[in-house]
Amino acid sequence: MSTDNTAHGAHTAHVAHHFKTAEQQYSSGKEGIWLFMLTEILMFGAIFVGYALYHNEYPAMFAEGAKSLDWKMGFVNTLVLIFSSFTMAISISFIQKNQQKKAVLALATTVLCGAIFMVIKYFEYQHKFHLGLFPGKFLDVAKVGAEHANLGLYFGFYYVMTGLHGIHVLLGMGLITWCLIRTIRGDFHSQYWIVVEGVGLFWHIVDLIWIFLFPLLYLVG
């Protein structure tokens, strides 16, 4: 029927039919991902605002809460994530150079780092539960021996912020695994890598949020 439809065959396989060129598709995809990341940042931004407000209101209570966090574990996790950001980034450059094997290795390392992060997180949570450091109304101030009656508020923030971040780490791991499988299948190559780049960007943002969370929760106080 339409002239454009007959031109369908002229399209390369990975360019969707409503785009004219691969460049147009690439730049659209890229803008879409950045916009989505903006919403993630705004979402976390609001909870950071809440944190800042209450930190301001109850500095002593927040200090007491921060004391019970193990900054060493947090620090190790920070390193793990920074390294994983690096492996994620090189995986894309491998794909761009058509070195799929190396890319797969890099992606697998990234997922592994995510897993290490979550395991460490698990031990941290486990330890806190053990001590009875629960969020909000579940924190028994008398039993824990807390000085501040509303210490639960601090742990409310702690669990919500790290929990939400943790969910993002899990999501990211899933997405990277998906990229990994598709890389093995040969979907990505020097002509087409926007999907990996997008997932990579997501992963960097997740790291970045942690880099703000770590000092706020573990060090400031």
Add this chain to the structure above:
Amino acid sequence: MAKTTAHGDNYINFEKGIWSWLTTVDHKRIGLMYFITVMFFFLVGGIMALLLRLELFAPNAAPNVGQILANGDVYNQVMTYHGAIMVFMVIVPGIPAILGNFFLPLQIGAKDVAFPRINLLSWYCFMAGAALAIATFFTTKIDTGWTFYTPYSIRTGTATAMMVLAAFIMGMSSILTGLNFIVTVHKLRAPGMTMHRMPLFIWSLYATAILQMLATPVLGITLLLLAVERFLGIGIFDPKLGGDPVLFQHFFWFYSHPAVYIMVIPAMGIISELITTFSKKVIFGYTAIAYSSLGIAAVSFFVWGHHMFVSGQSETTGIIFSFLTMLVGVPTAIKMFNWVATFYKGSVSFQSPMLYALGFMFLFAIGGVTGIMLATLPIDVHFHDTYFVVAHFHYVMVGGTLMALMGGYFYWFPKMFGKMYNETTARISFVFIFIGFNVTFFPQFVLGAMGMPRRYFDYIPAYENLNKISTVGSWLILIGFLFGLYTIVQGLLKGEKAPMNPWGSKTLEWQTASPPPHDNFSVEPVVTAGPYEYR
């Protein structure tokens, strides 16, 4: 993509079977799917509105219809569902998701939106959220009002968390739609379609999309915190644990005030299209109208405090917010004046879409002026949470958005379905809705000024007459919508075949077949002039 079925000559018969609709990535089909679902929710919300008005027909002391809803609890529930459904499931997605999805690519000469699959995903998000919201109806119904104010929403033993999660998921849908629109506008315009040649409806969708992207995430986290608060008692909004319930209001209105512009800016876009088309004249002040949409979007982020004049925020804060709120009036007035100026020396024809446009201008003017009244700090202290507010926001949301939506439906009906509707019944529908609307809501300004509080299921006899008038008005609106429904169904079944461009419009969507082919245009359009080159 390999298709097995025979391809028809337009998007409706392009593929057959319900499955081809549920898996479609065609923006036009997705627009129609939104159309059907949103209209269904509108029906549900509408029935609840009628019930509310029926309950308020007489004071409960009177031994009659005044006791439709068994007691105050049921009234609160029905009111909450009415409000939540109308806001989250009708008015917010309404114009962008239905008419925006359908016409944004057509008006800029694109084949589709930038991310067709995400477009479909956002419909599924919307449906999942809506299903969850409706499901709460079968558990412990919620009774907080659509604003979910803490601390009541934390303490009430109802399904708040579930409803709030539903709203969160629908928020995702809204974000995805906005994101899709922004990228589409940036990247997929046809050759020659510069930003300043875009139809004003596109400008309004663009401004709305920015709002959707910037405001909704904040609502998302707020609602998430509320849900967590319910489950874990984290204390952020709970004064018992050192939290602050008013913080919830700040967060909530930081989204929800801009959200009222998510509801109304696209409506203004439609009105611009209608007015220039039916005046047969290039719109007056194109750039001013285009940028005033962005202006409204920008200002709307700094006015949320006007919902909290009586919440205990400081007087200075109140005064600042009062002033900032009035600033929104400026870009709004710019639009109004430009529309009126467009009529000057135009050959105005009063087809039903134009009637809706005029209805919009009239009702929105009243809604806007009363909004300025409410923005005035000392007046609001008096009117806060009275029926004055109820009347105001219905004038804005129903008189504004819904009028534009109806006008838009009739305007684009021939393009969407390739059929003409019956002009007479469309006009009758308008007349009933317009008169019924004023009969319903104008008395409520008076009731509010007399001191009748909102969200009450009963009242003193002094308010009885005005409430009776108001309830009768709601029946007139019902009749109007039934006429509207009849017009649509009759047009679909028996309408004459529509020509390509029945109104003589100049924008791109009219330069393709009615209904449009699967790929929108048989030849890629090349744009050489602005959108409204009438004379």
